[in-house]
Amino acid sequence: MTAPATSDALLRLDRCTIRFGGLTAVSELDLHIGANELVGLIGPNGAGKTTVFNLITGVYPPTEGGIFFRGEALRDQKPHQITAKGIARTFQNIRLFPSLSVFDNVRVALQLHQRGGFVQALLRGPDFHRAERRVEAEVVEILDIFRLGRFRDAMARNLPYGDQRRLEIVRALATRPKLLLLDEPAAGMNPTEKVDLMKLIQFIKDKFSISVLLVEHDMQVVMGVCQRVSVLDYGVKIAEGGPEQVRRDPKVIEAYLGDKIGITNSK
Amino acid sequence: MGYRSHLILVAAILASFVVSLYSQYLNPYYLDVAINVGVNVILAVSLNLINGYTGQFSLGHAGFMSVGAYASAAVTMFLGPRWLGERTALLFFPALLVGGIVAALAGLAVGVPSLRLNGDYLAIVTLGFGEIIRVIFRNTDQTAQAIKRWTTEPGGWVGLKNWLKDTGWTKAILDDMEKLGGALGLQGIPAYANFFWTFGFAAVTIYVVTSLVNSTYGRSFIATHDDEVAASAMGVNTTKFKIIAFVVGAFFAGIAGGLYGHFKQSIDPRGFDFIKSIEIVVIVILGGMGNNLGVILSAILLTVLLEKLRDFGDYRMMLYSFLIIVIMLARPQGLFAWPLGRKDAAPKP
Numbered sequence: 256m257t258a259p260a261t262s263d264a265l266l267r268l269d270r271c272t273i274r275f276g277g278l279t280a281v282s283e284l285d286l287h288i289g290a291n292e293l294v295g296l297i298g299p300n301g302a303g304k305t306t307v308f309n310l311i312t313g314v315y316p317p318t319e320g321g322i323f324f325r326g327e328a329l330r331d332q333k334p335h336q337i338t339a340k341g342i343a344r345t346f347q348n349i350r351l352f353p354s355l356s357v358f359d360n361v362r363v364a365l366q367l368h369q370r371g372g373f374v375q376a377l378l379r380g381p382d383f384h385r386a387e388r389r390v391e392a393e394v395v396e397i398l399d400i401f402r403l404g405r406f407r408d409a410m411a412r413n414l415p416y417g418d419q420r421r422l423e424i425v426r427a428l429a430t431r432p433k434l435l436l437l438d439e440p441a442a443g444m445n446p447t448e449k450v451d452l453m454k455l456i457q458f459i460k461d462k463f464s465i466s467v468l469l470v471e472h473d474m475q476v477v478m479g480v481c482q483r484v485s486v487l488d489y490g491v492k493i494a495e496g497g498p499e500q501v502r503r504d505p506k507v508i509e510a511y512l513g514d515k516i517g518i519t520n521s522k
Numbered sequence: 523m524g525y526r527s528h529l530i531l532v533a534a535i536l537a538s539f540v541v542s543l544y545s546q547y548l549n550p551y552y553l554d555v556a557i558n559v560g561v562n563v564i565l566a567v568s569l570n571l572i573n574g575y576t577g578q579f580s581l582g583h584a585g586f587m588s589v590g591a592y593a594s595a596a597v598t599m600f601l602g603p604r605w606l607g608e609r610t611a612l613l614f615f616p617a618l619l620v621g622g623i624v625a626a627l628a629g630l631a632v633g634v635p636s637l638r639l640n641g642d643y644l645a646i647v648t649l650g651f652g653e654i655i656r657v658i659f660r661n662t663d664q665t666a667q668a669i670k671r672w673t674t675e676p677g678g679w680v681g682l683k684n685w686l687k688d689t690g691w692t693k694a695i696l697d698d699m700e701k702l703g704g705a706l707g708l709q710g711i712p713a714y715a716n717f718f719w720t721f722g723f724a725a726v727t728i729y730v731v732t733s734l735v736n737s738t739y740g741r742s743f744i745a746t747h748d749d750e751v752a753a754s755a756m757g758v759n760t761t762k763f764k765i766i767a768f769v770v771g772a773f774f775a776g777i778a779g780g781l782y783g784h785f786k787q788s789i790d791p792r793g794f795d796f797i798k799s800i801e802i803v804v805i806v807i808l809g810g811m812g813n814n815l816g817v818i819l820s821a822i823l824l825t826v827l828l829e830k831l832r833d834f835g836d837y838r839m840m841l842y843s844f845l846i847i848v849i850m851l852a853r854p855q856g857l858f859a860w861p862l863g864r865k866d867a868a869p870k871p
Contacts, residue, residue, distance in 0.1 A: 334754040335755075350752035367757035379527060
């Protein structure tokens, strides 16, 4: 599969490097994601996958190189500003708002697009109530799409594990992103749940016509849904291409799948 | 239906007005306790916005209270007589607002640099701020006297000295500063605060905090409290909301200080030390962090309790501390708990 031209990339990382002290966590990484594309980012533990997410979402600024979203440099933007531009993420260890209900978890994310200032919140006039009702309707709608409606008044922390993962994805979608970053969504899921998750990711991509960058440990999930896969090892991109092509790449086998083979082949 | 909160606010203000008309027939001691309750309700509800809902542990509330107390007293004692003479009482409401605004500015000045700190560190910074404020008010008279002495000494920066000595308003400011501060406190504040003003403002405080909490602001405060990283990833500008909570909280602490000063008619820097801050924190924790109703009830309960314990003389504070320990052990989630304040509320994976 040929990579799309850089000009029509939704997100482009241009020779991104980040060092923490003497450790180079990500080194000269080039990455691009086109519109409505589903890209996987894989690699062994500690390869720097989550660091790439933290770079894109502005948690850390890159030491060198640039990140461009829809042609605009993201340097020095704060995480909430980057979210407002259309990049949303989930977390490897679920980070819902435990004291808020399922409903309000989603509503916080939707508020990004809600108008109304301090004075309106105090006066509570018709405009305020209209804006609130509108957002509430949207929350109901999106919860129903993902069949979380029945949990709407439950506290987020009381949801079953799989539903918490799903809620986190829904919450990220509520910010109305152009690009959704999923950080190991299959972590801790059983095979049936993984199949459901793959369907869910595909569904999100088609229904909302957005791009997805999937960081994943689980090869089954990545190979099942991704159109293109990049492989990181020790912060360096060692391979890129279609799932099949990557799977057969000797460097990938050595770095990622290789440790298994290495163990069985060792004396 | 959407206007119920407006009705409650108006009803509460009217009720406090009506009660205030008859407050002269009330036993003055009970009135004193009632005003203390009202002031503590304002302090506790406003601190609950910072410590409870937004999860920023501030120990500086007494500091903001003293800023408001001194600022509003300065308006009614020094500016009022100059501008309005006998009708200074008209200036009471603006004076309270001035106290609140000056306290809010202090909140902004403390909050902007220190809100990047979390937990214990923020508590230490706000504690330090409270102490700095207290020391400043203790020494304003000395400072003014020192400046005056300096202007009479020969040599040095003669131009500045003459300007300080001869310009009307700089001289007036130095005179006022001399009267304002000092270790002995400020006496002779006009007794403008009464039942109406105190409980009217308590109602306004409750209304404002509840309205904020039940709006986009409140959900952002709670999201910031729960998980700052996740909140900013969902587009919440956490720094902005922390500062808003801090400034609004400080504003009402300043109002409470103004009411307190204009009721007691004298204020003393020692009355605003960190013990006072901790007293308010205790009210909030006992009421249940992030639970306005609980915090209001606990403000009433603890204020009355502290009064009732006067019968025990020297053992009063000992018993008070003992009772608080017992309540904490029995109800760690707060006397009137609601899930947000529960310590087990946020299991971090």
